Amino acid sequence: MPAPSLSREEVAQRILAEFRRSGYQGATLASLSEATGLGKSSLYHYFPNGKTDMGTAALEAVGVWFGEHVMPTLAEDAPAEKRLKKFSAALSEFYAKGSKPCLTDLFTIGEAGEFFQQYLKQRLGGLIKALAAVVVETGVPAEEASRRAEDAMIAMHGSLVVSRALGTTAPFVRTMRNFPGVLLGQ
Amino acid sequence: MPAPSLSREEVAQRILAEFRRSGYQGATLASLSEATGLGKSSLYHYFPNGKTDMGTAALEAVGVWFGEHVMPTLAEDAPAEKRLKKFSAALSEFYAKGSKPCLTDLFTIGEAGEFFQQYLKQRLGGLIKALAAVVVETGVPAEEASRRAEDAMIAMHGSLVVSRALGTTAPFVRTMRNFPGVLLGQ
C-alpha cells in the first residue's frame, strides 16, 4: 500500500489547472489523468463520481485559494482604498493578469451549468456582498454599493473574455487598475 | 433529388442556436443533427469538414445578423446618443436580454480558441472601432473614445457571464441600459 504521491489538495490544484486550460467539456479523463500524473482508476479513488466530482474539487480548490489570498485582503486593518487595491492585486494574480479564465464562466456553459450554477451563484453573490460591505464603510448607501460591487465583478469577468478574444491581457490589466476606482466612485 | 428542406442560412441559424445552448465542445453531431432536423450525412453535405465547419457557419450567421441589425444602427441619421441606444437595443435582442451567451466567450475556450480566436479578434476589434468612431463624433479624443468603446464591450460580456452565474438577466439589462452612458461619458 504505497503512500499517496500527491495530497488530495495538490491533485485538486492540477485538476483545476486542466479545467481552466480546456473548459469543463474539453477536459477529459485522459487529460485529467495526464495533468495529475494519476491513472484513471486512481482518479476514481479520489473522485468516485468521476468528472463531476473533479469539477466540484476544482471549485473547492478555487474556494480555498480565495479564502486564503483574496478574502483576507478585505479584512485587513487599512483604509478601504488600500484594501481594494490588494483585493484587485490578488485577483490579478489568480487570473494570471488575465491569461487564465474563471470557472464562473467555464462552468456555467451548457450542461456543466446544471451541476455547478447554484454553487457559483453563492460564490459570486458572496464576493459581491463582501465588496459592497467595504464600499458601504466609505459612506455609500447600501443599494449603490451593491450596484458598484456588481459592476466591478462584471468588468472583471468581461475583461477576461475580451482579453481572451483579443489575444492580449491589456484589457484585463487596465480594468483591474480601475477596479478600486469603480467601487469608490472615482 | 428532393429539394433541400432548409436553406443553408436556416441550417446555420439552427446550428448557431445549438452552439449557444451547449457550447462548442458540448454540441455534438447528434445534437446538431437534432437541432437542424438533418441526418449526420446531410450535415456533412453542407459542412464537409464537420464540426469546425459548422462552428464557422455559426460565426458567419452571427456576422449576418450583426450586419443586418446591429451595425446599421450606427449609420442612421440621428444624434449619437440615439444611435447608441438603438445599438444597445439590438444587442439586447441578440442576447435575448442576457439569457443567451456570446460566441466570443464560448468559442475562445479550450481548443475551440485555436480555430476561432483570430476570427473573433477581428470581429470584436471591428465592433470596438465602430463604436469608438461614434464617440469621436461627439468631440471625444480618439484614444479616450477607444477606451470607452472597449469598456462598453467589456461590460456587456461581463454582464452576460454574471447574469448566467446568478441565474437572472438583471445585471445584463442594467448594464445595457447604461451602455450609451458609458460611451458618452455620462
Added chain:
DNA sequence: GTCTATACGAAGATAGAC
C-alpha cells in the same frame, strides 16, 4: 440532398491484481 448503416476511435467508467 437525404437517408440507413456502419466503421473506428475516444470518452467515461469499472474490475481486479498488486
Added chain:
DNA sequence: GTCTATCTTCGTATAGAC
C-alpha cells in the same frame, strides 16, 4: 493507492443506396 486491462457508450466521420 495505484496500476493494467477491459467494458460500454458516445462522438466523429464515411460508405453507399435512393
